[in-house]
Amino acid sequence: MKSLEPLSNTLGTEAGELAAALRRLFESLGIGVRRYAARRNRDAGAVSRYLNGTRVPTWEFVADLIRDVSEIRGAVTPDAVDLLRQLHGSALAASGSPQHRVQLLELQLADADRAARRSALRERALEDALLEAQHRIADVELQLRQITAAPDDSPSEESMWGHSDEFFSLRQERDLLKDQVEDLRIELRDVHIRRVAAEQRCEELEREIDTAEDKDDSNREAGRAELLPAGNASARTAAKNSEILSVGLNHRYTFENFAVDSRNRFTYGAALKVAELSWKTKNPICLLGNTGQGKTHLLHAIGNYHHTLYPKSKIFYGSMSDLVREIRGQYSPAPPGKSWRRTSANLIMADLVLIDDFEDLLWNPQQELTDLLRQLRDGSTQIVFASPNPPKEQSGLSTDAASFLQEGLTLGMEPPERDQLIEIVRRDLQGEVSDASTEAMALIAAISGATIRELEGAIARVIAHSRIYKQPVNAKLVRNVLNPFQAESREITAENVIRGVADHFDITVEELRAKDRSRALVGARQIAMYLCRELTDHSVPTIAALLGSKDLAAVLHADKKTRHLMRERKSLYHQITDVTNKLLA
Secondary structure (H helix, E strand, O other): OOOOOOOOOOOOOOHHHHHHHHHHHHHOOOOOOOHHHHHHHOOHHHHHHHHHOOOOHHHHHHHHHHHHHHHOOOOOOOOHHHHHEEEEEEHHHHHHEEEEEEHHHHHHHHHHHHHHHHHHHHHHHHHHHHHHHHHHHHHHHHHHHHEOOOOOEOOOOOHHHHOOHHHHHHHHHHHHHHHHHHHHHHHHHHHHHHHHEEEEEEEHHHEEEEEEEEHHHHHHHHHHHHOOOOOHHHHHHHHHOEEEEEOOOOOOOOOOOOOOOOOOOOHHHHHHHOOOOOOOOOEEEEEEEEOOOOOHHHHHHHHHHHHHHHHOOOEEEEEEHHHHHHHHHOOOOOOOOOOOOOOOOOOOOOOEEEEEOOHHHHHOOOOHHHHHHHHHHHHOOOEEEEEOOOHHHHHOOOHHHHHHOOOOEEEEOOOOHHHHHHHHHHHHHHHOOOOOOHHHHHHHHHOOOOOOHHHHHHHHHHHHHHHOOOOOOHHHHHHHHHHHOOOOOOOOOOOHHHHHHHHHOOOOHHHHHHOOHHHHHHHHHHHHHHHHHHOOOOHHHHHHHHHHOOOHHHHHHHHHHHHHHHHHHHHHHHHHHHHHHHHHO
């Protein structure tokens, strides 16, 4: 095993100190970086950079390393874990990166949430103890009155002295209980103040995270603009202000008027995901279909729906020839045999590139276009093609162009084949769990492969269960998690979901739909949005309207956030499971 050496660190001493502590932990495992990366299903280069101090790791990586060392060398001491937390927080704070700023705030939010939950538990325990003490005082007072009262309700010296030991013992117990009640009230007041402060801190941190994420998005946008030629201010301004970069989108083609049937239902759902930019791991997407089957309709619908969800995003729509004209219209091509030296402003700024009929690629400079498309994809631009033939059957396509097209996902206007479904499952599990069996992936596809909504929901639940209970993804786990969804159940509407969530959290439907931003109601509202997305076919605008919101981004944020948190928080996973099981019953 090669020894790990620190590299020159541009991140500062904080990152170097964290890396040194991580190296000491890692070296106790006695294995190499590549082997550990394979064990944890991580990129070996990223692991190496974490340990060399040239990149700040996520806390998830640090926590996994602590668990792995504990399994082999015994538990890592709490002091050592606290030190790693401090070093990790310092490294994130010192990096100056907006992305690291978000990570730091999320860690602080997790700490604040733990404090709020601990205070809430303590508050309930103190309330129960206070109530019990008050009931006991009432019982003792009753016994004292019974001892000191004569049959005619006047005090009797004979009756009192006849029970003197019991009387004084009860009176002493009553006085002690009164002191205890006073102490409980003081502690309860202090705990309540701490809980409210922790809840307020959580709300502040959530707002700071939203602000930091917006700043990070702005920085990425600015980074794209930096790729434009220096001095080309007009191109920058045009790209920044433009929304749809080609007038070719037909606004009559929408998801609402697409003819959905049993054959194309899966691809229809997948196209919705693409429009929401929820399928970045599956890029590029190729929509296959003969003339009249609806592939062009879906391509336009993706662009129109994306523009509804993200009005400020940049969309390029056209043919492969339009793509070439877009480039050559901005910059003259290099001499024959040379690559294009610049990319147009519109393409650099595009979030979504829609190309109708990639067969035009055969009649254009394939290598240059392939390099350009790969550059756009690596820059987080979602690319979608439409074609009558799959890439692997396209004669005349260069090896590199065919390879690029096949790196993504191909969807036809017919139900997907079993291997396609398994490939979707594999990609979604990749990076989330490290030990999914082939049998388990096939079972997920078989149980939940009717629609993309069902498939994505099933994958999210399997990942959450596996991560929360530290269990490998095998066939037994898949059956346990997904069996309730196989039974015949009544049709679920958004109204059913909203009422079910409101009942579970003991609130009214009106409160769930109100604009109240208290933490409890925000959490319940986000769960309702997530379950509407998972259990119904309603669009994002419809879900937003049903929950009294005009903010479409809030629905997508709630869905993404809930999917993420249910993998980390057992209580949230069980809340969602309980509500879902009641809805399916």
